[in-house]
Amino acid sequence: DQQVKQNSPSLSVQEGRISILNCDYTNSMFDYFLWYKKYPAEGPTFLISISSIKDKNEDGRFTVFLNKSAKHLSLHIVPSQPGDSAVYFCAAREPGGGSNYKLTFGKGTLLTVNP
Amino acid sequence: DGGITQSPKYLFRKEGQNVTLSCEQNLNHDAMYWYRQDPGQGLRLIYYSQIVNDFQKGDIAEGYSVSREKKESFPLTVTSAQKNPTAFYLCASQKQSSYNEQFFGPGTRLTVL
Numbered sequence: 001d002q003q004v005k006q007n008s009p010s011l012s013v014q015e016g017r018i019s020i021l022n023c024d025y026t027n028s029m030f031d032y033f034l035w036y037k038k039y040p041a042e043g044p045t046f047l048i049s050i051s052s053i054k055d056k057n058e059d060g061r062f063t064v065f066l067n068k069s070a071k072h073l074s075l076h077i078v079p080s081q082p083g084d085s086a087v088y089f090c091a092a093r094e095p096g097g098g099s100n101y102k103l104t105f106g107k108g109t110l111l112t113v114n115p
Numbered sequence: 116d117g118g119i120t121q122s123p124k125y126l127f128r129k130e131g132q133n134v135t136l137s138c139e140q141n142l143n144h145d146a147m148y149w150y151r152q153d154p155g156q157g158l159r160l161i162y163y164s165q166i167v168n169d170f171q172k173g174d175i176a177e178g179y180s181v182s183r184e185k186k187e188s189f190p191l192t193v194t195s196a197q198k199n200p201t202a203f204y205l206c207a208s209q210k211q212s213s214y215n216e217q218f219f220g221p222g223t224r225l226t227v228l
Contacts, residue, residue, distance in 0.1 A: 004157070006157075009155070034216055036219075041124075041203070041222065041224065042221055042222065043119075043121075043205050043207075043219030043220050043221050043222050044158070044205070044219045045219070046216040046217075046218070049216060089157060089158065091158075101146070101209065101211075102160060102163065102173075103158075103160075103217060105150075105157035105158040105159075106157050107155065107156055107157040108157055
């Protein structure tokens with residue numbers, strides 16, 4: 001059963017507009033959420049994160065919103081640029097015993113920003 | 116520069132052969148992870164290690180083995196028992212403290228012929 005879901009496999013937006021990528025989760029024990037960006041044949045790179053005690057975190061053009069009651073988070077990119085075209089993965093962390101931190105990843109959303 | 120290296124970038128093996136994928140980090144991170152990515156799939160956890168000489172199975176450990184003899188190194192062996200070994204393999208490391216993200220290597224594309 002998928003605990004982290006990215007229901008949109010792809011998203012296409014115009015350069016300069018807002019990109020909104022969505023992520024839903026089912027495990028209420030998740031306490032930390034991350035977004036990664038991945039280009040083909042490369043490793044993912046960390047973008048932005050949010051703790052479950054917050055509802056918003058902003059870093060430049062990237063903002064992540066967390067709605068705990070709905071178990072939903074979203075990544076907003078404003079303004080979108082062609083270089084933002086990549087696959088975006090949502091990930092969630094469930095704290096385990098000791099220092100056991102595992103991440104559960106969604107399947108990713110392919111963002112295409114058109115010039 | 117600090118980072119994670121995976122070698123080689125592309126690897127070809129014949130069916131039935133074991134193959135070992137290298138992962139080295141000089142970030143002084145305690146934890147290391149191996150993931151597998153297939154087309155249209157997210158990253159699935161194979162094995163992880165929180166400390167030297169200790170490791171745990173992830174969600175899809177069958178057909179794989181690992182070792183953690185040094186803090187810097189976490190090699191993954193894909194054995195002949197792995198039914199669908201062709202995939203993109205990613206290694207990651209993490210500093211063991213709260214709210215630190217995992218850093219990923221560039222990945223190894225394994226193709227079994």
